[in-house]
Amino acid sequence: MLPLMLRSAAVLLSLLLVPTVLAQPRIAIVIDDLGHHVDHHAFTQLQLPVTLAIMPFTMQAEALAAAAADHAHEVVIHMPMQREQHDVQEQGVLDRFDSKAQFIATLAAAFSRLPNAQGLNNHQGSQMTAAAEQMNWLMAELQQRGLYFLDSRTTAATVAEQTAQQWSIPTNRRHVFLDNEPTLEAIEAQWQRAVLIAQNQGYAIVIGHPYEVTLEFLQQLQAASVQAVELVYLSALVSVNSSPAPSASTE
Template sequence: MSDAGSKSHRPMVAIIIDDLGYKLSLGRDSAALPWPVTLSIIPFTPHAKHLAELAHNANKEVMVHAPMETMTERPWEPGLIQEMTEQEFVALGRDMLAAVPYATGLNNHGGSLLTASQDHMNWLMHLLHDQQFFFIDSRTSSDSLAEELARKNGVATESRDIFLDNVRDPQAVMAQLDRLEAIARKHGYAIGIGHPHPETLIALQAGLPAMQERGIELVPVSTLLEESDYRRRLASQTVHPQ
């Protein structure tokens, strides 16, 4: 983004639909949404490659939804775990990135344990920097170091602001969309994460057009990251009177 100014004066919202890869029909429905939602696909799942192709053909941004060890359990899928050596960790990480065609970013699936590990997050961010991927912290733990270490390693990054569908009810999801909009109006941008549940898709079909009518700009995650980076650089360059 140019230093001359922001591309948009409107608040920005990015919506990530993750947990994709197991159910083809719900993945298709997500890819068919007529807004620039970002689709995050679990690597090595039965429909990962096909859904990545569908998303790309529908002009949707694609991410890797990388399984990581939690405080209570290891990933169900092949995932990143604490006992891995650096070599094992990086090798699996590379395989994950390669398993989802067209992906340009990554967010954690689980990871309440692993995202709090400085060594493992540094390994991950070195890899993402090398591959020119961005990172979104799903914020499954308040102890996460992931966003901080992404910035230190030169990886474009932000954290999730709202989970949209912890309660699987269209009205509850609509209420979360309202919260997301309020955050975007306060800070200039906000990121919401949802899942390919029918209830979530119903709420998005109703809520996103209304959000646009109220002046919110719906954008892919990468566009929001450009805006957030611009705002951070602008803030750091501001000279305050002594």
Template sequence: MRCGLIFTLLCCLAGAAQGASASALAAPHKAYLTLIIDDLGQNLPRDRRVLALPGPVTTAIMPDTPHAAEFAREAHQAGKTIILHMPMDPATGPFAWHPELPVEELGKRLDAAFKAVPYTAGINNHMGSRMTAEPAAMAWLMDELQRRHKFFLDSRTSAKTVAAAEAQKIGLASVSRDVFLDDERTEAAITTQLQTAIKLAHRQGSAVMIGHPYPQTLAVLERELPKLKAQGIEWIDIKLMISVRGNQAMAGHGKDGVYRYR
């Protein structure tokens, strides 16, 4: 009788363990998505559509735009994360960084840009295919952002970028873009890119998207973002994404969590 009872208990425990294991295997894999909209500050009615998107969109505001400070205040009041969309070579203008500029001038332009865009939590590069390939300048920038308690988002406008690698070297809070939504400005192409980001998030656990306030992009986002949850996607703020990734490079950015350097 006693042996039979023990056998029955063992069978129950084995069944419970098997069930727990099956539940763990069946548990949905976390898939996180972050969205940044660049080039803001130029057109208030258009940019306000970005603030109305249903989730934690990050607003990247250009310093040399007529509504930079005003839109930053509105974004702050709406509870959005604001980053400085810093012009870098081949971008032009009074704030733009160029490889031939001395560090003193880079610092002056960075100071002026931060003053033009209040409430910033971090920075990403506007253009910058030449500038982000400059190790010395990028190392200086990451030290400066560390001093200012700002994070860095590498827009990855060039495969030669060393920006994220320099951030990783000093442990600066940073993250890198995975998908550009709207290199091709048609709703069909943008929808395809969004689905690419969703698939990537399911495959590697997270994806970082950058888009622009084009009418086609906003139309797609307004239509598709409310569907993310049903597709197993959790849309999170960029600061949480930095925490989720822990400053590690994704497969498209490097190897074994380390960013490629050139």
């Protein structure tokens, strides 16, 4: 009996001595506003998991989506939406002047331009993402197509993420804008902020823009071989029951 007890104790001790392996914090990098310029193709060539948010009605939209697929990058529709204090109706923009039929037709046109997109996030939209009725229209269409939603959080009044959750759509929110101040020093500071958020809550979602300095920073990040966090595509960080954290709002 004693040898068996000793062996059991030894096994238990060995299990206690095995170090706990903690999940590495994860960050998803989203590049917004893509599609206007040929130069934006440089972002498709990054050897980092960057999620490319392409504006559907731009000259380069389809070519960029094809290039993204060639490099195995994830694409989302960067959908133009009405911003605060902007009451001019524009073609290709979801706004409060649209009937439900017009709203859905604009979305359908966007889906047809980028059929391989896995999700959608808002471009501007501080007025539209605060409109409960229209956000319900949007989420019904996303649910039908099996797409996820990222709330870019251009206003603290947004109901978009909450509405997506009500429709059981995989969703999350932006935590950090990477390059509101487009300098390497400022971008580095924002990146460190994102890393801290990821370390505290397990993940962070950052949004950048197709600036030359942002591309330069990401190329440096690529060359440095990031170790503090794991870089992932946005689809890895959306869930039906996301637990959002507070973040600042910037149009």
